[in-house]
Amino acid sequence: MGGGYFxxxxxxxxxxxxxxxxxxxxxxxGCLINSKDSAKISKQDKLELPFWLVxxxxxxxxxxxxxxxxIFAVERPEYLSKIATNxxxxxxxxxxLSTVPHFYKVVKxxxxxxxxxxxxxxxxxxxxxxxxxxxxxxxxxxEMHSRENVEFIQTFDAFEKELFxxxxxxxxxxxxxxxxxxx
Amino acid sequence: xxxxxxxxxxxxxxxxxxxxxxxxxxxxLVQTVLSECNELHRLNEISDExxxxxxxxxxxxNITDSSAFGSASRNGSALNTPLRSSNxxxxxxxxxxxxxxxxxxxxxxxxxxxxxxxxxxxxGLFISQNKRCLxxxxxxxxxxxxQLVWDNIELSQExxxxxxxxxxxxxxxxxxxVSGVKGVMSEIDLGGDLEPPxxxxxxxxxxxxxxxxxxxxxxxxxVKDSQFFVRRVDVExxxxxxxxxxx
Numbered sequence: 001m002g003g004g005y006f007x008x009x010x011x012x013x014x015x016x017x018x019x020x021x022x023x024x025x026x027x028x029x030g031c032l033i034n035s036k037d038s039a040k041i042s043k044q045d046k047l048e049l050p051f052w053l054v055x056x057x058x059x060x061x062x063x064x065x066x067x068x069x070x071i072f073a074v075e076r077p078e079y080l081s082k083i084a085t086n087x088x089x090x091x092x093x094x095x096x097l098s099t100v101p102h103f104y105k106v107v108k109x110x111x112x113x114x115x116x117x118x119x120x121x122x123x124x125x126x127x128x129x130x131x132x133x134x135x136x137x138x139x140x141x142x143e144m145h146s147r148e149n150v151e152f153i154q155t156f157d158a159f160e161k162e163l164f165x166x167x168x169x170x171x172x173x174x175x176x177x178x179x180x181x182x183x
Numbered sequence: 184x185x186x187x188x189x190x191x192x193x194x195x196x197x198x199x200x201x202x203x204x205x206x207x208x209x210x211x212l213v214q215t216v217l218s219e220c221n222e223l224h225r226l227n228e229i230s231d232e233x234x235x236x237x238x239x240x241x242x243x244x245n246i247t248d249s250s251a252f253g254s255a256s257r258n259g260s261a262l263n264t265p266l267r268s269s270n271x272x273x274x275x276x277x278x279x280x281x282x283x284x285x286x287x288x289x290x291x292x293x294x295x296x297x298x299x300x301x302x303x304x305x306x307g308l309f310i311s312q313n314k315r316c317l318x319x320x321x322x323x324x325x326x327x328x329x330q331l332v333w334d335n336i337e338l339s340q341e342x343x344x345x346x347x348x349x350x351x352x353x354x355x356x357x358x359x360x361v362s363g364v365k366g367v368m369s370e371i372d373l374g375g376d377l378e379p380p381x382x383x384x385x386x387x388x389x390x391x392x393x394x395x396x397x398x399x400x401x402x403x404x405x406v407k408d409s410q411f412f413v414r415r416v417d418v419e420x421x422x423x424x425x426x427x428x429x430x
Contacts (some may be wrong), residue, residue, distance in 0.1 A: 005318070006319045008197045008323065009197075009314060011193050011316060011319055012193060012197070015186075015190050027302075028301070031185055031305070031306075037226070037302070053186075056308050059306065060297060062294055063293070063294055064381055071301075074303070
């Protein structure tokens, strides 16, 4: 998927919001909850923060090396909950990924953040089965406008859209090339 | 929240990728992000000063604790009072500084110290994220400019005015760099098309008047709407500049 410091998609995927809360009452960071700086944030308050901020905050630890504690805890987002992943496993083609525009990158960030081999496998298998359907579609662009397929296309995340475009283009190019040879 | 404007810039850059020309430089957004950074930086400097005061104060209070009597201690505490009221944390941290509490609440001192630094840390994070957004936005535009230079496409006056002042300077310097590189290997046309041509001669139609051109096969007078059968290499540059159109 490429990526890097200047990559626009990477920046956008890292700005995906996650919900979490502080383990202590904290002062003077009111900017995190859209209020004046001196505002208090208590332990019970739920915060919606972009991923890059969550990651940096969980890097802050208190205590000795082996016995340290995080000051910020993040929750598993709903679209990666047990129910959602079961759904991904059962019918990958019906999953609606368009609600999280950079779904695969977000999952990648999330899995780099907390190790979860199971989730990686489920999402990977989902990508494989969706990718083969995307491949079929881009070979047969005439079928693209049937109702079922239009619905499927609408569930794409940014990566799948790109994949679809690239593969449709490549099929077009190879068809043109073959025509050229035969002539 | 801080950082939202930066994301707007990134989205603008993303949208620009799908357009066939470079859109107007988002000067206002860039300015907003910059002033956000300046503000965060200013706040951090203030809190830096506060921290220095805080450590000075605790040193003073340590001294007064150890010397215990004398006018020095009274003077010290008298000096401290206005500062003490200006900073809420000072009282609590001075309580924790007493030896008895240190043993029991060693952890809470650490918690306090970490949490005191948190606002500064968070502001630093916002600044670096803003910086990343600005750089990514600018980078995307510069890459497009580079591409235009290599494709031999000249920007019209109107398009040039969509660029920022610095971008225009960059473009000028990049053009002279590229022509410098091309000059080193003058026998090879580095700016040429990478696709091998299928025919040596092509039909072209003139889109706008371009005057006379000299070729090995004679002189052509390029008047609008006329058609010619010419050698591709002779007119390639004119096609790129949109004087001619290949048929």
